[in-house]
Amino acid sequence: MDLQFTPQHEKFRSEVRGWIDANLERRWTEELRDPANGENELVEVRRSWQAKLNEAGYLGMDWPEEWGGRGATVVEKAIFLEESLRADSPPIPNFLGIGLLGPALIHHGTEDQRRRFIPKMLSGEEIWCQGFSEPAAGSDLASLRCRAEPDGEDWRITGQKVWTTFGPWADWIFVLARTDMDDRHGGISFFLVPLDQEGCDVRPLLQISGESEFGEVFFDGALAKGEHLVGKIGEGWRIAMTVLSYERGASALTDPARNDVFLADLVEGLRENGTLHLPDVREKLARLFVQNEVIRANGYRTLATLASGSAPGPESSIEKLLWSEYAQKQSETALELLGPRAHLRLRSPLARTEMDWAREFLWDRAGTIYSGSSEIQRNIISKRVLNLPTS
């Protein structure tokens, strides 16, 4: 066993820290609080932060060098992400492009596709969104009905996607569409589609938090060029199912680091309220600290396993459940313990200045739904890890 970062890792960490210190002008929390920042302005803040990160070589770090990578290990990537959160830097806007599509193109795309899309994906000039879910196909994704019909060399896409994160700001969408109406899995293909065209209509959807970070996308014969099919016809399902696994491990330490920031704020708020000494408050608070450390321990386990060249074990299948369910407990506890003031939105009179706990409380409801709901995760564990029988 060895859970220590090497001296090279520590050196990398201090480089990252130094770079962020020198380059981050305003913490993300302050941007959020600034009344001058509407949703659009905030996207621009994120975009310019992404551009800086890209120039410094901190995006796509583990990709091949010709695609902006630097041959970094998963540990270094995890360190970078951890430091970004610790410093409260803005989240990059193109997380779906870089997180999902980039690896898909590197593994399954053509040379031309990589050359065309990856640089602008990294720089933030082109923002991507993910068009998988449909009104009648969420958890049961393979029942999707959106279809792609051949049009000469090209394709015409017709159908509807929904809950499309960043849709309202995106330039491009990667879409799963049917090229065969009968073959459930083998009839799905993977297309890259520009949103700024006739035949594409993106409508923002109002979320429970009052924001519109996601939207609906309507395709009515939208054009997807022949050269923008990723993989072969009918390989879409396989590609979609594998892209997630490329990212495994890198985020192992980000959630606990984010939670550290939240917990510090919670402690601060309890201090202000003068309730930090109360036994029931202490017990609830301590249980959050314990669970966050359990998640971090699990993250170390994932990271150490990957770093030693082994395939990630059971710890990776429980990671999503751990962080998403913890987050709900954390914000619920904060709203309970901090009192009425925690219900005030960030810019409300009388609001505490740092965290928007009310917003977090709402946002944390989403984590157990997207990227495979908690129920689907438990299905996966019971079927694939515990090998429990199907009736």
Add this chain to the structure above:
Amino acid sequence: MQFNLDEDRALLKQSTRELLESESPLTDARAIMEDSSEGYDKALYANLAELGYMGLAVPEEEGGSGVGAIGLVAVLEELGRAAFPGPFLDMAMAAEVLRGVKEPEGAEWLRRLVAGEALVLIANSESLSGDEPIEPNTHFEDGRVTGSKHFVPFGAQADAMLVSTDAGLVVVPKPDAGWNADLLEALDHAQRLASIDFDASCTQLTDSGTAATLLESAHQLGALGAAALMLGLMERTLEMTLSYTMERQAFGAPIATFQVLQHRQADMFIHTESTRAAVYRAAWAADHDPDSASRLIAVAKAAAGDAGRWVAGQSIQLHGGVGYTWEYDPHIYLKRIKTLEQFYGTTRSQLEKVLQAARI
């Protein structure tokens, strides 16, 4: 970075499992818990001592096996799986105290403990509520100790006890007339708790300050060890439950096909695996990162207690009626886990430690 055990410790873990499978299958272990007066298999303990198990965390220079906290945890995980009865962890805690004693008597008792010649235990607890007085009331004067200690696991069987007193730690060899012990009947009949009234001759080992330090480090080891035992107990509990739900038929199908039971068992798995991460991280810290060891051990103990109690309860639930029978095994695991959760550092005290370590 590497999460897996190194080769030596992996081998130690594996051979421990094999040894227990042949020497202490659950039917034998249950017979010992239920029918023997000692509550443990003395011959097997002697055998384990010969193999070096009684000084696992004691460095080689001090006569132990020197496998560190990680090695000890790996072994305890296996002992937990097997629901292995007896004062194994209690002896490891006593060894931890004795290691820090400067008096030659300390070294001699440590040698005998490690060699399996003497069962040496700590007798510390004086309160019935779990909130220990800051200063022990047990009194030391002129080579004699007087006072009462409660909840000493396997206390009536001890050859010697390390007793905390108002003057520091003393060692009390078993008096010729035997201990004045009340055998307590507890939730976990395997634990053989005793209350001991002392009025006996003894030797002082340390002053009060040193006693507090040594007891703290023994309690830390105990908390880590209890968490490791709970991990092993949880692991086995889950395995038993999985195989039972795959066999048991209801409504024309194995009950494991019901989604609600699949998810319940997925949750048992999540609790077990996340406990594993926390326990081994704490063990690693105990060996390599002393600054965070105490905090991470408290995390592991609190997490294991919460997780273990829930897993053990679900195991009984998923076994249905047979889960409530003495004959079936889940209750053995429930009782062991609940005992380990309560003793060896209550969850409440671990939670407080976690906050204090963060200066809260």
